[in-house]
Amino acid sequence: MAKIAFILLVHKDPKAIINQAQRLTAAGDYISIHFDARASKADYDMIRGALADNPAVTFSRRRIKCGWGEWSLVEGTLEAVKAAAEAFPRATHFYMVSGDCMSIKSAEFAHDFLDAEDVDYIESFDFFESDWIKTGFKEERLVYRHWFNERTQKRLFYTAFDIQKKLGLTRRIPDDLQIMIGSQWWCLRRRTIEWILDFATRRRDVMRFFRTTWIPDETFFQTLVRHMVPSEEIRARTLTFLMFTDYGMPVTFYNDHYDMLLSQDYLFARKISPEAHELKRRLGALYAAEGVEFKISNEGRSLFGFLTGRGRIGQRFAPRFWEAESTLGRERELLIVVAKKWHVGKRLLNRIRQVTNVPIIEYLFDEDSTPLPDLGGIQSTLEKRTRHRRALMRMLFDYFETDRLAIAMDPNNMDLLRDFYSDRSTTRLLEIESEFSDDWITGHAQRVGLAGERTPADAMERLLPTIRADFYFESDRIRDAGFENAEIMRESANPEENAVALAKFLSIPEERALEIARTEHLFAD
Known part of the structure; x- marks a missing residue:
């Protein structure tokens, strides 16, 4: 039977992290936690103290200072993955989650789902041919080197980019790599994880390349899995239900979304509002439940588009x-x-x-x-x-x-x-x-x-x-x-x-x- 090692990257809300770890491990699964090195040491100590006696919980050996769009997010993930692989030899699947994620199915359902097919679940689409990137940098993510964070060091980020562009300082993508892209919320089999960790040790050239790409958490695992795993053993989808607004912001779920979330063809959902206490209580109880039947209708995205579209009626672009x-x-x-x-x-x-x-x-x-x-x-x-x-x-x-x-x-x-x-x-x-x-x-x-x-x-x-x-x-x-x-x-x-x-x-x-x-x-x- 499938046993899941959850890979949790977090930086805040220690009480929620403790609750999440206790909830997921109570059903027989494991969790490996990377707590951002930028976050409070007191919060980290609280988490470690509360979970010290739980053998199904482990922590990454190194805490990385993480920043959105940086290699540090991948580095922190790899640290948590290494810790999980060593601590939980019986784990069959490694599932990436965040502190805002919660299960929308029972553990019984999730285990049966993963047992049904011997495959990896990860969005993995051709970087250049797909339309996964809607706006902003595309090729520039790869062919230029990015040392600074666009959100916290905007001036340095664009100055470095402009200098490279002006001087034509582009670089080649490693010849044996076809860059792929997709969501960072994946679920991979143990064999695949072991291959990735071995590859990270052997191919320092590829690691150097990804270290200075922009938003590598959307390309690193997605590219490596596609090169290592036969295509028939990959399902190019995420098992985490998430939606985005027209402005690129994640949709937040509240108490009245419970029935809708359960009917989606996913195992987890992101992101759950911190104030949705009733939703969290019900979903938490659901994960430990047995014998629950789920009616999958999967209309969440179309329903969201219908309801939010009502607010934009009457707007029209200027005529051609x-x-x-x-x-x-x-x-x-x-x-x-x-x-x-x-x-x-x-x-x-x-x-x-x-x-x-x-x-x-x-x-x-x-x-x-x-x-x-x-x-x-x-x-x-x-x-x-x-x-x-x-x-x-x-x-x-x-x-x-x-x-x-x-x-x-x-x-x-x-x-x-x-x-x-x-x-x-x-x-x-x-x-x-x-x-x-x-x-x-x-x-x-x-x-x-x-x-x-x-x-x-x-x-x-x-x-x-x-x-x-x-x-x-x-x-x-x-x-x-x-x-x-x-x-x-x-x-x-x-x-x-x-x-x-x-x-x-x-x-x-x-x-x-x-x-x-x-x-x-x-x-x-």
């Missing part, structure tokens, strides 16, 4: 020059059907085509598979369609040789609606107001990744009101915008009432509009 200067054409008329239930919007559009012969296009800005003619590639992806929306619509008018065109759109596309309404062409809007049952919202949440088939019922109950409120909010935004030529067709209204809205929207007699409004099963799910 080709957007600002282009127009659909003063004489043209764009008819937009807005419906949250796409199947209802599609049924209505097809009935409109049958009755009026107006060309229709379904959710072209929402659904990648929407059938479109070949327009030279501008129609090939949702990103291109949205970015070149006016040019795309003008080409569609030309393709169909018409001055009237009807499309369907999800109500969350507020920026598109504003943009089309600002054009010199005439824009008309018909919003379909539907009823949303709990079953339909549940299916919608699963389709868009906000929930999974195994999402716990109580978690779903809390999510349903949020999604329903968001639907109503989208509708309110459209009505508050005060768009001209805007009509509403309601599921709760009778066909005669809806025919009035349809007649105004399509500029047709009410008798013909009534044919459309009486479409059988128009609102059926």
